[in-house]
Amino acid sequence: MTKLHADLERFNPVTVIGAGTIGLSWATLFLAHGLTVRLYDPRSDLQEVVDQHFQSIGSTLDLLGLPSTGFMEKLTLTSDLQFAVEGTSFIQENGPEKLELKQQLFAEIETYIGPHALLMSSSSTLPASEITAKMKDKSRMLIGHPFNPPLVMPLVEVVPGSFTSKEAIKDSMAFYVALGKAPQLIQKEVFGFVANRLQFAMLREALYLVDEGVVAMEDVDEIVKDSIGLRWAASGPMLGMHLGGGQGGMEAFMRHLGPTMEKSWAAQGDLMLNEETIQRLAQKSRASYGASSIDELAKTRDQKQMAILKTRN
Numbered sequence: 246m247t248k249l250h251a252d253l254e255r256f257n258p259v260t261v262i263g264a265g266t267i268g269l270s271w272a273t274l275f276l277a278h279g280l281t282v283r284l285y286d287p288r289s290d291l292q293e294v295v296d297q298h299f300q301s302i303g304s305t306l307d308l309l310g311l312p313s314t315g316f317m318e319k320l321t322l323t324s325d326l327q328f329a330v331e332g333t334s335f336i337q338e339n340g341p342e343k344l345e346l347k348q349q350l351f352a353e354i355e356t357y358i359g360p361h362a363l364l365m366s367s368s369s370t371l372p373a374s375e376i377t378a379k380m381k382d383k384s385r386m387l388i389g390h391p392f393n394p395p396l397v398m399p400l401v402e403v404v405p406g407s408f409t410s411k412e413a414i415k416d417s418m419a420f421y422v423a424l425g426k427a428p429q430l431i432q433k434e435v436f437g438f439v440a441n442r443l444q445f446a447m448l449r450e451a452l453y454l455v456d457e458g459v460v461a462m463e464d465v466d467e468i469v470k471d472s473i474g475l476r477w478a479a480s481g482p483m484l485g486m487h488l489g490g491g492q493g494g495m496e497a498f499m500r501h502l503g504p505t506m507e508k509s510w511a512a513q514g515d516l517m518l519n520e521e522t523i524q525r526l527a528q529k530s531r532a533s534y535g536a537s538s539i540d541e542l543a544k545t546r547d548q549k550q551m552a553i554l555k556t557r558n
Contacts, residue, residue: 252423256335256363256416257281262350263339264291267367269298270394271337272320277311277396278424281319285329291322301540305396308551327357335420337389339367344375351386352379363416365389369441372434373406383408389417389428392440397547399427399554402438443482452526453514462526463533478553 258281261272268284275282284295299317306313323329330336336358340350351364358364364386366376377383388404395401401421405414414430421428431438437445451469455462476485483495490498499506516522534542 249423252419253278253280256420258283258333259335259337260285260330260333261337261339262286262329264288264294265339267391267393267395268337268339269295270396271339271367271391273299273302273306274311274396274424275337276316276319277306277309277313279316279319281321283321283323283329283333285323285326287324291324295320295322302396304544305547305551308548309397326353330354330362331357333358333362335363335365337365337367342368342370344371347371347376348379351376355380355382361385363413363420365417367391367395370437372436373404373409374434377406377408384410385413387413387417388431388438389421390438390440391426394547395426397550399425400440401426401428402431402440403428404431404434404438406434449516450513452518453516455529456516456522456526457514461533462529478557 259275260283261268261275262285264272264284264286268286272282272284284291288294303313336354338347338350340346347366347368351366354364360382362385366373366386366388367390368376368388369390371388373383373387377386380386383406387406387409388402390402390404392398392400403414403417403421418428418430429439435442451465454460455465460468480488486498487495490496490501493500537545
């Protein structure tokens with residue numbers, strides 16, 4: 246047995262809380278790696294939602310080189326939280342982004358599990374230190390925030406809380422690596438963590454430029470894909486900036502373009518997503534992308550992302 250396989254089996258079976266887009270993607274990844282999965286969600290149409298998901302995900306699994314059949318017998322659906330988590334070794338929670346709900350949920354989960362189970366939340370903004378407020382043992386709970394969809398995207402932001410043990414951090418990192426992910430340890434809790442903060446900063450300016458009529462929505466996509474996106478997919482923004490300074494590195498880049506960057510920051514738009522703005526931008530998105538269904542667009546996106554990953558690796 247390889248170390249990676251051992252790191253997976255050590256936390257088998259696993260529980261997925263929530264059968265939304267993120268939860269179903271996590272469940273698929275776990276199953277495709279041979280883990281036994283309990284999927285919990287109180288919704289009445291859980292079986293229907295799961296069936297529909299697995300009918301459409303096969304081609305993505307094939308492109309990833311993961312098995313697309315033969316693992317459904319390892320999946321158990323349940324609306325009983327105690328049954329879902331009792332005896333499990335790893336829990337990936339994907340419920341609504343509501344602090345009080347997560348606090349209550351994890352406090353209840355704690356009453357059913359053993360002392361060594363890892364408790365992960367896919368929360369994109371809420372810190373573990375706040376989520377664990379009603380728990381007695383806060384040492385095994387931390388954030389494992391994926392970039393959507395976790396089945397495809399390598400990144401998982403591992404964000405410990407104030408009381409998270411070093412062992413829990415080490416175990417969670419090892420588990421995600423064994424799944425083929427690229428976990429990154431975030432050293433300090435901040436709202437939105439890192440990936441979303443960076444993404445939202447760019448999206449704010451992109452939406453502002455579209456709303457102001459500076460550029461068409463679909464043209465923003467092409468501009469980013471043919472410049473920043475291409476560069477950052479290969480090197481990331483920090484190394485990209487360092488290389489942009491030539492032999493002088495990042496210091497030369499900042500000294501040369503620093504005044505221009507500061508001027509640009511001051512000129513960036515102060516966009517507020519009120520109802521009127523949302524309606525304007527939504528109409529532009531329908532005009533740009535409405536000819537294809539969301540499923541069709543997502544499938545194309547995933548195929549292209551996986552092609553890039555294969556080239557980069």
